[in-house]
Amino acid sequence: MVKEEDMAVVLIGHGSKLAYNKEVLEELRRRVELRGIFKEVKVAFMQLNSPSIEEVLRNLAKDGMKKIVALPVFLANGAHTTEDIPEKLKTSFAGEWADIGQDVELTYAKPIGVDERVVDILIDRVKESEPIKGE
Amino acid sequence: MVKEEDMAVVLIGHGSKLAYNKEVLEELRRRVELRGIFKEVKVAFMQLNSPSIEEVLRNLAKDGMKKIVALPVFLANGAHTTEDIPEKLKTSFAGEWADIGQDVELTYAKPIGVDERVVDILIDRVKESEPIKGE
Numbered sequence: 001m002v003k004e005e006d007m008a009v010v011l012i013g014h015g016s017k018l019a020y021n022k023e024v025l026e027e028l029r030r031r032v033e034l035r036g037i038f039k040e041v042k043v044a045f046m047q048l049n050s051p052s053i054e055e056v057l058r059n060l061a062k063d064g065m066k067k068i069v070a071l072p073v074f075l076a077n078g079a080h081t082t083e084d085i086p087e088k089l090k091t092s093f094a095g096e097w098a099d100i101g102q103d104v105e106l107t108y109a110k111p112i113g114v115d116e117r118v119v120d121i122l123i124d125r126v127k128e129s130e131p132i133k134g135e
Numbered sequence: 136m137v138k139e140e141d142m143a144v145v146l147i148g149h150g151s152k153l154a155y156n157k158e159v160l161e162e163l164r165r166r167v168e169l170r171g172i173f174k175e176v177k178v179a180f181m182q183l184n185s186p187s188i189e190e191v192l193r194n195l196a197k198d199g200m201k202k203i204v205a206l207p208v209f210l211a212n213g214a215h216t217t218e219d220i221p222e223k224l225k226t227s228f229a230g231e232w233a234d235i236g237q238d239v240e241l242t243y244a245k246p247i248g249v250d251e252r253v254v255d256i257l258i259d260r261v262k263e264s265e266p267i268k269g270e
Contacts, residue, residue: 009261016213024211027249032257069264071257075210075247076159078151086267109264112210114162117252122167122206126144129204129244132221 008040008065010056012072012085015048022049025073040065046085053085057092061100068104074111075118081111143175143200145191147207147220150183157184160208175200181220188220192227196235203239209246210253216246 009032013025025043033041040063044056051059053070060068070089072081089108093101112118144167148160160178168176175198179191186194188205195203205224207216224243228236247253 004262007261011257016211018213018217020212021210024249028254028257031249031251031254035254035258037258038261069261071261071264073210073257075156075208076151077155078153082153089267106267107264108267109260112253112256112260114159114166115256116166117256118247119163119166119170121247121250121252122146122163122208123170123172125244125247126142126173126204126206127139129206129242132224132241132243 004037005039007038007067007069008042008060009038009069009071010053010060011041011043012053012070013043013045013049014074014080015045017048021045028073046080046088053088054092054097057089057104057106058097058100061093061104066103066105068106069109070106071109072111076113077111139172140174142173142202142204143177143195144173144204144206145188145195146176146178147188147205148178148180148184149209149215150180152183156180163208181215181223188223189227189232192224192239192241193232193235196228196239201238201240203241204244205241206244207246211248212246 011025011029013021015021029041029043040060042056044051044053057068072085074081089106146160146164148156150156164176164178175195177191179186179188192203207220209216224241
């Protein structure tokens with residue numbers, strides 16, 4: 001377990017042609033940063049939006065960050081979190097990038113998953129629900 | 136605002152060829168049900184898994200449920216939550232299904248979105264993170 005005050009955290013989003021996914025990721029990033037626990041908090045996107053995972057990881061390494069946590073902001077595991085994102089994490093410091101990545105301790109977090117706090121939120125959303133627009 | 140004890144809630148998942156999405160949805164469903172707030176709690180999937188949204192809504196209506204909340208278990212809005220799911224909700228009680236849906240009050244909830252409880256979970260996931268498998 002590395003010290004949190006030396007960690008950089010990268011919130012990884014799915015990416016979307018619509019703006020919602022990026023907006024939610026950026027606001028979650030801001031709120032994680034506000035907690036003041038981690039040295040750096042960044043967002044990166046698996047696809048469609050920028051910056052890419054590779055770009056963010058390489059820039060953090062270039063800036064001297066030695067402990068980076070890749071955090072998939074996904075509800076559940078799936079092909080994206082078990083295959084696509086780990087592949088990008090590995091290639092970020094492969095080949096010509098091996099030098100800048102050689103001292104980086106890169107770890108990968110689990111997705112949000114089943115959690116009573118998610119259950120609490122879902123129940124709140126039910127209570128706030130409204131008729132479908134256009135009906 | 137309808138009375139919660141008369142409501143049926145349908146947790147709507149994205150659906151996936153892998154089992155994770157369905158497993159998370161079913162476990163969240165079980166935990167919402169355990170809270171004992173709502174009359175019925177079901178899961179439905181937008182694609183790939185069953186049961187479908189239409190099937191679940193029609194069965195709840197046939198069973199006499201008059202208040203149904205469709206709850207998209209998604210992190211953020213996107214084309215699925217703003218277009219695909221609302222379209223399925225509308226067609227569930229259209230045409231030949233209009234009769235069984237005529238007395239149903241159907242409402243639609245917002246996705247999980249930005250919430251301090253999500254921030255808490257993300258920070259926990261960072262603290263639990265591990266080296267990528269295969270490294």
